[in-house]
Each structure stands twice: as C-alpha cells, then as structure tokens.
Amino acid sequence: MKKQASLLWLLIILGGFFWLATPCQAADATGTFSYQPVEPIPGFSLTSDFPTFVTNLYKFGLWAVGISALIMITIGAFFYMTAAGNSSQAGTAKKIITDALIGLIVAMVAWLILYVINPNLVNINISITKMAAPGEGGGGGSGGGGTGTCTALQSGPCSESALKSSCFGSNGTKASGICAVESGGNTNAESGTDKCSQDGKSVSIGLFQINLTQHKVNGLDCPSAFTGGPYTSKNHDCKVVNESLYQQCVTAAKDSNTNIQKACEISGNGSSWSQWGANSVCNY
Amino acid sequence: MGIQNKALVVTALSLIIILPIVWFFTRSAGTPAQPKVEVKGAGGEVKVNDPRSNPSAVLSPQDVVVKKTNRYEILYYAYQEESFLISITDGVDPQGARAVAEKDFLTTLGVNEADACKLNVSLTVPRYANQELAGVDYGLSFCPNGKMF
Numbered sequence: 001m002k003k004q005a006s007l008l009w010l011l012i013i014l015g016g017f018f019w020l021a022t023p024c025q026a027a028d029a030t031g032t033f034s035y036q037p038v039e040p041i042p043g044f045s046l047t048s049d050f051p052t053f054v055t056n057l058y059k060f061g062l063w064a065v066g067i068s069a070l071i072m073i074t075i076g077a078f079f080y081m082t083a084a085g086n087s088s089q090a091g092t093a094k095k096i097i098t099d100a101l102i103g104l105i106v107a108m109v110a111w112l113i114l115y116v117i118n119p120n121l122v123n124i125n126i127s128i129t130k131m132a133a134p135g136e137g138g139g140g141g142s143g144g145g146g147t148g149t150c151t152a153l154q155s156g157p158c159s160e161s162a163l164k165s166s167c168f169g170s171n172g173t174k175a176s177g178i179c180a181v182e183s184g185g186n187t188n189a190e191s192g193t194d195k196c197s198q199d200g201k202s203v204s205i206g207l208f209q210i211n212l213t214q215h216k217v218n219g220l221d222c223p224s225a226f227t228g229g230p231y232t233s234k235n236h237d238c239k240v241v242n243e244s245l246y247q248q249c250v251t252a253a254k255d256s257n258t259n260i261q262k263a264c265e266i267s268g269n270g271s272s273w274s275q276w277g278a279n280s281v282c283n284y
Numbered sequence: 285m286g287i288q289n290k291a292l293v294v295t296a297l298s299l300i301i302i303l304p305i306v307w308f309f310t311r312s313a314g315t316p317a318q319p320k321v322e323v324k325g326a327g328g329e330v331k332v333n334d335p336r337s338n339p340s341a342v343l344s345p346q347d348v349v350v351k352k353t354n355r356y357e358i359l360y361y362a363y364q365e366e367s368f369l370i371s372i373t374d375g376v377d378p379q380g381a382r383a384v385a386e387k388d389f390l391t392t393l394g395v396n397e398a399d400a401c402k403l404n405v406s407l408t409v410p411r412y413a414n415q416e417l418a419g420v421d422y423g424l425s426f427c428p429n430g431k432m433f
Binding site: 008066073074076108149153155156157159161162177180181182184186187188189192193204254256257260277278 | 303305371372373406409413418
C-alpha cells in the first residue's frame with residue numbers, strides 16, 4: 001500500500017512537471033525546432049530553447065535540494081537540541097541530519113561525476129533539423145545556381161556602405177552581395193571545399209575567396225607557392241611546395257583591405273564577376 | 285560543550301557549508317571576471333566582455349577573431365561602426381552549429397539575449413560551407429529580426 005502511494009505521488013509530480021512544461025514543439029516549415037513552455041521554471045526566465053529549459057530545471061532542482069537539506073538539518077539540530085538526554089530522539093535527530101547531508105552530496109556528486117568523466121555529458125545540445133521528404137526541395141542539380149540569394153551585407157568590411165566607399169564605388173552593392181555569398185563577410189575565411197587534392201590546403205582565402213594558385217597578393221608571388229596548379233573547378237591537382245610563402249599569402253589575403261583591393265583588380269572595379277562561383281547565384 | 289551549543293554549532297556549520305556549495309553549483313558558467321567594454325549597437329550601448337582580451341587571432345586592428353571552432357567562427361569588427369559576425373562553417377548540420385554558436389556568443393560576451401539583440405550582429409553561412417544557405421544575413425535567431433535557416 002505504501003509502495004503504491006509512493007508510486008502515485010511520483011506520477012503526480014511527473015505529471016505536474018509535464019503539464020508545466022507542455023511545450024509547443026514542432027519542426028516548423030523552415031526546419032527549426034521551436035519550444036515554448038507554458039510556464040517558466042521559478043526563478044528563471046521563459047526560454048524557447050529546450051536545452052536551456054532543462055539546465056534551468058536542473059539548477060532549480062539543486063536549489064530545491066540545497067534548501068530542503070538546510071531545513072532538514074535545522075529540524076534535526078532542533079530535535080537534537082531538545083533531546084535533553086532522550087537517546088531515541090537524539091538518534092532520530094542524527095538520522096535526519098545524516099539523511100539530509102547524504103541527499104545533498106548525492107545531488108552534487110551526480111553532476112560532478114558526469115563532469116569529470118566528460119564535460120560534454122553535462123552540456124545538453126539538441127539539434128533537430130527538418131528532413132527533406134522525397135521529391136522535396138531537390139532542384140539545383142549538381143553545382144547549379146541553387147536556391148541561394150545574394151543580399152548585400154549591412155555591417156563589417158563587406159558592408160554595402162564600406163564597399164561603396166572603396167575602389168568598387170557604385171558597384172559596392174554588387175560587391176557586397178558577392179562577398180556575402182563567397183565568405184559571408186568573414187575576413188578569416190579559408191575555403192573548406194577549394195583545396196589542393198594532394199595536401200588538402202585551402203586555396204581560396206578571405207572575404208572574396210581570392211584563389212592563391214592564380215593570383216599574386218600584396219606583391220607576393222602566391223602561385224609559385226604551389227605545384228600542379230592553378231586550381232580550377234576542373235583541376236584540383238595541386239600541392240603547396242613553399243609553406244612559408246603560402247602562409248604569408250594566407251595572412252595577406254586575410255587582410256580585409258588587401259583582399260578588397262585584389263577583388264577590385266580582378267573584377268575591374270566590380271564590373272565583371274564571372275570569375276566568382278557566387279555569380280551563379282547573383283547573376284550580375 | 286552542552287547539547288544546545290552542539291546544535292547551534294551544527295546549524296551554523298550547515299549554513300556555512302551548504303550555501304556556498306549550492307551557490308557554486310548553480311552559478312552561471314564559471315568564468316573569472318573579465319574586462320568589460322561598451323559596444324555601440326543599433327539598439328544602444330551594451331557592456332560586453334572585451335572581445336579583444338583573449339582573441340583566437342588578430343587579423344588587423346579592425347578585425348579580431350574572437351573564437352574559432354571547426355563549426356563556427358565569431359569575429360569582431362571595428363569599422364565605422366562596431367559589429368560582430370558569426371560565420372557558420374558546418375555545412376552538414378548548420379542548424380545545430382548555429383544553436384551552439386549563438387549560445388557561445390552570449391557566454392563569450394557575457395550578455396543576455398535582450399542585450400545581444402541591441403548589438404550589430406550578422407550571422408552568415410559561406411558558400412563553401414552550404415551553397416543553399418549562403419548570401420543571407422540571418423541575424424540572431426532569438427532577436428525580432430532573426431531569420432530561420
């Protein structure tokens with residue numbers, strides 16, 4: 001009977017938890033997993049991120065355990081204080097204090113053990129992306145135009161305003177669009193696909209993904225750092241033979257001003273973008 | 285020592301031991317105090333952990349790689365206006381990488397979501413990572429102007 005009552009309480013508590021946390025969760029049309037709890041965890045803000053919700057729940061649990069332990073220890077201490085030689089009451093008091101401390105230690109050590117084994121075990125990371133149904137979203141073919149867009153950036157070195165005030169002049173908007181597609185405006189970008197097949201070294205670097213096997217950068221003869229080039233869409237057979245020069249070229253191409261200057265030179269101040277793969281999306 | 289004194293000692297010790305333990309385990313990501321700077325954003329000035337204090341790389345005085353992993357990069361730009369760029373380089377699971385990157389962005393700068401939305405933050409995917417997603421500034425997903433992949 002006692003066991004059944006315990007089970008009932010457990011179910012009520014769990015049910016209450018799920019009622020409080022009933023999420024509106026679904027992978028929406030864009031494939032994003034949204035989570036909207038009905039109520040926030042007490043003491044924490046409402047979050048739409050499930051891992052954060054669980055983390056908040058855990059923190060709330062730790063506070064609850066800590067406060068409960070404190071209350072129980074205080075009660076135990078009071079019992080002990082008022083035992084006045086009654087060994088039975090003193091024993092009960094000691095048991096209350098011991099149980100509270102054990103509970104607290106278990107709650108703390110559970111996290112600590114997992115963290116010591118692997119810190120990632122205490123990092124909740126849930127990522128649910130939409131699966132493409134058969135026949136859905138295909139298109140594009142191999143390396144075609146795809147469904148990408150070409151939107152000028154509004155901040156950073158590749159912003160529309162920055163490039164309009166550079167050598168691109170009135171072609172700054174187009175240049176910003178190309179940069180947005182090629183590198184996403186990342187000055188530190190090293191292509192993960194344009195790589196020499198022999199050693200896996202990136203050949204396209206920086207904001208405009210300047211091809212080091214084809215172009216000199218900042219006075220450095222970058223093509224001579226390679227053998228077997230130049231790297232093109234059909235020829236990936238190359239290898240770095242001068243590592244020092246290659247590193248100098250990479251550093252130079254990651255300098256935003258140098259990279260923009262080189263892109264200006266190659267594109268005729270932004271009048272011809274045929275050398276950039278991004279133009280299959282932008283069609284300038 | 286009388287039994288009452290013992291009880292008082294036990295209670296006091298409990299308070300001294302338990303509260304710091306609970307605080308230790310529930311405090312936010314344990315990072316030592318970092319120098320703060322004010323960064324101007326579209327929504328006003330926000331105090332953030334200095335993005336230049338512990339960078340992965342300094343490309344130029346204006347371009348700082350705040351953090352780089354094999355799934356994303358966080359950059360700080362100081363041009364006419366200050367801005368941040370989160371570049372998602374994991375083309376296989378960009379959605380997952382974005383979630384981790386955005387969380388890391390908040391932790392690294394020591395700001396909450398509301399303050400992060402006041403900053404100039406771009407979130408992009410380069411073509412070499414994922415052609416379908418390239419060419420759009422998605423912004424932070426939890427901000428009003430954030431776009432979903």
